[in-house]
Amino acid sequence: MTSNLFLKRYDDPQRCSAAAAHYAWLTSLESGVRLPHLVTRTSRHLAFERLPGRTPEVPDLPRVASALGRLHDGAYRRELHSARLDQPHATPTGLVLSDFTGPRREALHRAARVTGVDLAALDALLDRTGRPAAFYKDPNVRNYLVEGESVAVVDFDDLTLAPFGYDLAGLLVTASMTFGRLRQQTIMNCVDAYRAAITPNVCDLDELRQYAELHHLLTLRYLGTNGYRHPWPTVRPWPDAFTPT
Structure with a gap:
């Protein structure tokens, strides 16, 4: 790292x-969400401009949700309106986005066996692929930077197709595991900000809760690391686990 660059x-x-390639595609969306400039690259390094800002805190979450919605809306308007969640999608930049179900089923099954989640119900949720397509890009709260009213998005390691609301659920899960239980008003402010930014208003609250349980299963192994201090079952912002149906 240098004073002006962040070296990944x-x-x-x-x-x-x-x-x-993920970075190039996200930049091509022209969503209005700030991304760092990629200054140079080698076969094993990406050198980005070092953006000012800090990790979001709880009061910042609705603005982060809005930025996430603008990215999803830009992707849907530009090309993902023709994508299917159960099939890989080839972008005009030559990038192939993996389908939603394939990359997740095995990992979710492993975690579900540990926690006792009904595998048939889990598969039914994963196979519900007729929804409009957005994308997944690790929604860990630490992958955003806040400066004043501006929100920037960083980290471009992972990118797949995903339904609308899936990454919002991930943001809420990672924020809860980091900061503790979120107030219901904070949750609703995030949902409203996300919905206001997307073209297809398809962020259903019941589905959001189900997607949160998927993120919980996929995040279990990181508890105690990367700032995840609170187990999801202790900070879940609704009374009980919502079993996928």
């Missing part, structure tokens, strides 16, 4: 190349 290192050149 990769052990695997393919991971480095994929992150650069």
Whole structure:
């Protein structure tokens, strides 16, 4: 790292190349959401401009949700209106976005066996793929920077198709595991900000709760690391676990 650059290192050149392709596609959306400028790259390094800002805190979450919605809306308007969640999608930049179900089923099944989640119900949720397509880009609250009223998005390692609301649920889960239980008003402010930014108003609250449980299963192994201090079952912002149906 230098004073003006943030250097992201990769052990695997393919991971480095994929992150650069993800970044290029997200930049092409022209969503109005700030992304750092990619200054230079090698086979194992991406050098981004170092953006000013800090990790979002609870009061910042609705603005982060709005930025997330603008990214999803830009992707849907530009090309994902023709994508299917159960099939990979080839973008005009040459990037292929993996489908929603394939990359997740095995990992979710492993976690579900540990927690006792009904696998049939989980599969039914994963196979409900007739919804409009947005995308997944690790929604960890630490992958955003806040400066004043501006929100920037960083980290471009992972990118797949996902339904609208899926990444919003991930933002709420990671924020809850970081800061503790969120107030219902904070949740609703985030949902309203996200809905206001997207063209298809498809962020259903019951689905959001189900997607949150998927994120919980996929985030279990990180508890106690990366700032995740609170187990999701202790900070879930609704009374009980919402079993996928």
